[in-house]
Amino acid sequence: MTEILTMVAQRLALGLLTLFVVSLIIFLGIELLPGDLTEAVLGQSATPETVAAFRRELGLDLPPHTRYFEWLGGILQGDFGKSLANQREISELIGVRFANTLFLAAIAAIISVPLAVTLGVLAALHRNSFFDRSVNVVTLSSISFPEFFVAYILILFLAVNVNIFPSISNVSPDLGFWERVYRVMLPALTLTLVVVAHMMRMTRASIINLLASPYIEMANLKGLSRSRIIVHHALPNALAPIINVIVINLAYLVVGVVIVEVVFVYPGLGQLFVDSVIKRDVPVVQGSCLIFAATYILLNLTADVLSILSNPRLLHPK
Amino acid sequence: MSTDGGKHEMGEVLLEMRGLRIEGQSDEQWHEIVNGIDLTLRRGEVLGLIGESGAGKSTIGIASMGFARPGCRISGGTIVFDGIDMTAASEETKREIRGSRIAYVAQSAAASFNPAHKLIDQYSETPVQHGILKAAEAEQDAKDLYRRLQLPDPDNIGYRYPHQVSGGQLQRAMTAMAMACKPDLIVFDEPTTALDVTTQIEVLAAIKDVVRQSNTAAIYITHDLAVVAQMADRIMVLRYGDLIEEGDAREMLANPKEDYTRQLVAVRTYKKEDAAAAASERPLLDVQDVSAAYGNTLLVLQDIDLQVERGRTVAIVGESGSGKSTLARAITGLLPPLKGKVLFDGEELPASYKARSRDQLRHLQMIYQMPDTALNPRQKVRDVIGRPLSFYLGMDSQAREKRILELLDMIELPADFADRYPGELSGGQKQRICIARALAANPEVIICDEVTSALDQLVAEEILKLLQRLQDDLGVTYLFITHDLATVKAISDEIVVMLQGRIVEQGEKHEILTPPHHEYTELLLSSVPEMDPDWLDGVLEKRKAAQ
Numbered sequence: 001m002t003e004i005l006t007m008v009a010q011r012l013a014l015g016l017l018t019l020f021v022v023s024l025i026i027f028l029g030i031e032l033l034p035g036d037l038t039e040a041v042l043g044q045s046a047t048p049e050t051v052a053a054f055r056r057e058l059g060l061d062l063p064p065h066t067r068y069f070e071w072l073g074g075i076l077q078g079d080f081g082k083s084l085a086n087q088r089e090i091s092e093l094i095g096v097r098f099a100n101t102l103f104l105a106a107i108a109a110i111i112s113v114p115l116a117v118t119l120g121v122l123a124a125l126h127r128n129s130f131f132d133r134s135v136n137v138v139t140l141s142s143i144s145f146p147e148f149f150v151a152y153i154l155i156l157f158l159a160v161n162v163n164i165f166p167s168i169s170n171v172s173p174d175l176g177f178w179e180r181v182y183r184v185m186l187p188a189l190t191l192t193l194v195v196v197a198h199m200m201r202m203t204r205a206s207i208i209n210l211l212a213s214p215y216i217e218m219a220n221l222k223g224l225s226r227s228r229i230i231v232h233h234a235l236p237n238a239l240a241p242i243i244n245v246i247v248i249n250l251a252y253l254v255v256g257v258v259i260v261e262v263v264f265v266y267p268g269l270g271q272l273f274v275d276s277v278i279k280r281d282v283p284v285v286q287g288s289c290l291i292f293a294a295t296y297i298l299l300n301l302t303a304d305v306l307s308i309l310s311n312p313r314l315l316h317p318k
Numbered sequence: 319m320s321t322d323g324g325k326h327e328m329g330e331v332l333l334e335m336r337g338l339r340i341e342g343q344s345d346e347q348w349h350e351i352v353n354g355i356d357l358t359l360r361r362g363e364v365l366g367l368i369g370e371s372g373a374g375k376s377t378i379g380i381a382s383m384g385f386a387r388p389g390c391r392i393s394g395g396t397i398v399f400d401g402i403d404m405t406a407a408s409e410e411t412k413r414e415i416r417g418s419r420i421a422y423v424a425q426s427a428a429a430s431f432n433p434a435h436k437l438i439d440q441y442s443e444t445p446v447q448h449g450i451l452k453a454a455e456a457e458q459d460a461k462d463l464y465r466r467l468q469l470p471d472p473d474n475i476g477y478r479y480p481h482q483v484s485g486g487q488l489q490r491a492m493t494a495m496a497m498a499c500k501p502d503l504i505v506f507d508e509p510t511t512a513l514d515v516t517t518q519i520e521v522l523a524a525i526k527d528v529v530r531q532s533n534t535a536a537i538y539i540t541h542d543l544a545v546v547a548q549m550a551d552r553i554m555v556l557r558y559g560d561l562i563e564e565g566d567a568r569e570m571l572a573n574p575k576e577d578y579t580r581q582l583v584a585v586r587t588y589k590k591e592d593a594a595a596a597a598s599e600r601p602l603l604d605v606q607d608v609s610a611a612y613g614n615t616l617l618v619l620q621d622i623d624l625q626v627e628r629g630r631t632v633a634i635v636g637e638s639g640s641g642k643s644t645l646a647r648a649i650t651g652l653l654p655p656l657k658g659k660v661l662f663d664g665e666e667l668p669a670s671y672k673a674r675s676r677d678q679l680r681h682l683q684m685i686y687q688m689p690d691t692a693l694n695p696r697q698k699v700r701d702v703i704g705r706p707l708s709f710y711l712g713m714d715s716q717a718r719e720k721r722i723l724e725l726l727d728m729i730e731l732p733a734d735f736a737d738r739y740p741g742e743l744s745g746g747q748k749q750r751i752c753i754a755r756a757l758a759a760n761p762e763v764i765i766c767d768e769v770t771s772a773l774d775q776l777v778a779e780e781i782l783k784l785l786q787r788l789q790d791d792l793g794v795t796y797l798f799i800t801h802d803l804a805t806v807k808a809i810s811d812e813i814v815v816m817l818q819g820r821i822v823e824q825g826e827k828h829e830i831l832t833p834p835h836h837e838y839t840e841l842l843l844s845s846v847p848e849m850d851p852d853w854l855d856g857v858l859e860k861r862k863a864a865q
Binding site: 211219220221224232233237312313316 | 416
């Protein structure tokens with residue numbers, strides 16, 4: 001057991017190191033961008049004096065490394081700084097938006113993960129049947145279309161032709177839980193269609209990969225039913241690759257939702273991110289990037305740990 | 319063919335195959351791998367199926383359950399099990415019979431147990447899923463059977479995962495699992511082939527005992543006639559999907575009718591002539607006080623001293639985990655030893671292969687156990703053999719081509735093999751290519767690491783004869799690592815017996831093989847199955863008496 005804890009601790013430390021490197025890359029990347037907020041706010045006609053004064057006021061005149069360490073130090077104390085555009089606390093600004101993004105991702109995950117794994121298991125069970133082929137065709141088609149296209153198709157069918165769901169997912173903190181679920185249904189479905197194929201095909205492939213193992217032949221010769229063989233004998237051994245793909249897709253649900261949020265005008269982190277880039281609101285962009293990176297790292301860490309835990313050799317040493 | 323119902327007595331036909339044909343698919347084409355086999359098995363009878371790989375014996379064995387491996391199909395004939403036609407039965411009927419009335423014991427228990435579940439859960443699964451027993455009853459049964467099969471700590475061993483018990487224990491646990499529903503027939507598919515001899519004898523004894531007590535009929539599949547002689551009442555000899563000979567076990571061993579059977583009976587009798595050691599000033603290879611370990615943990619080799627004279631064959635024998643392959647790695651510098659040194663022709667070799675000169679590397683060549691994995695599947699034979707010629711000897715393409723043909727001739731393969739890929743060769747031919755690759759470097763010493771273990775017995779014997787001929791012609795020195803005492807007897811001049819990283823006994827072949835033996839050598843020697851059908855009972859009695 002201690003072995004596993006050490007392993008988790010190691011991964012965690014590695015994750016923190018990665019996060020540090022990422023923060024450096026984010027800062028340098030943004031530093032390389034031409035122009036800053038002053039030019040965006042004051043416009044082309046501003047005199048150099050006003051620009052310099054404004055820059056001084058915002059602290060943009062300090063050397064990069066000073067600004068980086070101030071920024072990093074602030075974050076370590078939970079202070080992401082203030083938005084340059086509207087002077088609001090970034091942690092507050094991002095907090096609400098990030099909660100919305102997580103909510104949407106969670107709904108999409110609750111629909112897509114069980115759906116993908118079930119479809120994958122069924123496809124493996126009825127390999128090369130009509131069912132298997134149709135599931136493959138449908139999921140592959142849905143992943144092949146651009147997200148915004150899938151989104152507009154869904155809007156056309158489910159909001160315009162048949163008015164089941166709202167086409168704009170504007171939520172506010174005072175909405176009830178089910179009302180929220182109802183409003184994010186279309187973006188959640190869009191995301192589901194985008195991520196299901198990957199997870200479903202990995203589940204199917206990992207299971208089929210194992211069907212040639214001697215222990216599956218043994219299970220056959222023990223007279224077990226096909227469904228028991230797949231679910232009880234193949235699936236537990238296929239978990240590691242499946243978990244990894246699920247987590248990559250979960251990460252995508254959080255960090256890759258920019259387009260879907262824009263299409264459905266959903267007040268998530270992705271929208272904020274896009275707006276801030278346009279406004280050159282550097283601290284917000286940096287903060288959002290860091291949140292995305294942290295989510296990604298944390299989810300991959302979870303995948304690593306879960307894969308380790310799904311291996312009986314590590315869980316039950318000699 | 320039919321059952322009369324009511325009381326089952328010994329002698330009644332349990333399984334009958336008539337004109338069984340099975341096809342296998344390769345390159346989109348179906349070709350026959352079992353060509354019309356008739357087989358009759360009575361209740362309580364043990365039938366041995368014997369043959370080399372490709373004989374179709376496993377395929378026939380599992381066909382009794384109405385099962386064909388993926389890529390195979392039962393294409394003709396009938397299989398009637400206790401009045402049920404298994405070729406015509408529905409999947410549902412076959413499923414009900416599998417596991418409950420016909421059970422299977424696989425060759426590699428380590429691969430055939432699901433790594434994700436505990437042993438006892440896998441045991442209980444069969445009776446519970448077939449609706450015969452409740453989980454708690456099945457677990458109780460399992461513990462009783464574990465006890466009867468002499469597994470250590472029978473009450474708790476079932477709660478371990480497959481990777482937590484040893485190979486011999488797993489094989490017994492698998493036999494227990496097969497007996498869970500008290501089947502009428504058990505198919506044993508090479509259940510001891512992957513085990514060490516000393517473990518094999520325990521498993522054989524346990525299986526024989528349990529099968530006898532429960533009066534289960536069995537099909538015992540093996541490539542080893544000596545093993546089947548201990549287990550079977552009747553033997554069928556198969557080759558390339560055809561029946562060669564069938565008969566009572568004792569009678570067949572005493573009096574084989576067909577040539578092929580005679581070869582199988584005689585397979586372990588090849589023996590090189592004793593040759594006295596040539597007097598020399600210093601040994602060609604001198605291993606002095608070598609200890610080695612993987613990582614910083616347990617010592618795998620401890621204080622090994624070993625001298626090999628030029629032109630001799632020294633066999634290093636021991637069971638898995640005895641450190642014999644590690645010794646080869648230490649000598650070749652793949653695993654630099656922690657202490658001690660290796661001298662070649664009086665000159666000390668650097669510990670790591672990285673620090674050795676090309677010439678030092680050239681003198682020591684290796685041949686591995688698995689020719690399949692030792693050859694790059696994307697390289698033609700010409701490139702495999704040609705590489706050492708240009709690497710060590712710097713030959714140009716003309717000289718290389720000439721030498722490749724010479725080498726192919728030496729290993730008794732035709733010249734056009736140079737253009738083939740390893741995938742187009744049989745196991746024995748691949749091993750010959752590996753030998754040619756080692757010879758290409760003009761080495762002084764060739765280390766042979768279990769080179770015949772993965773081959774069929776008759777093929778293995780050909781390889782041993784080839785190695786011997788090469789030694790006679792070229793004077794090359796062999797360090798022969800093996801767990802198989804028959805191989806040791808066949809090829810060695812000197813024998814080194816290893817146990818747990820130490821040498822327990824070493825000396826000239828006749829010294830080691832004539833009593834008195836070291837205790838462990840005695841155990842090894844007495845565990846090698848002999849063709850005599852009474853051998854197993856005899857050894858067990860002797861061991862019991864000695865205790």
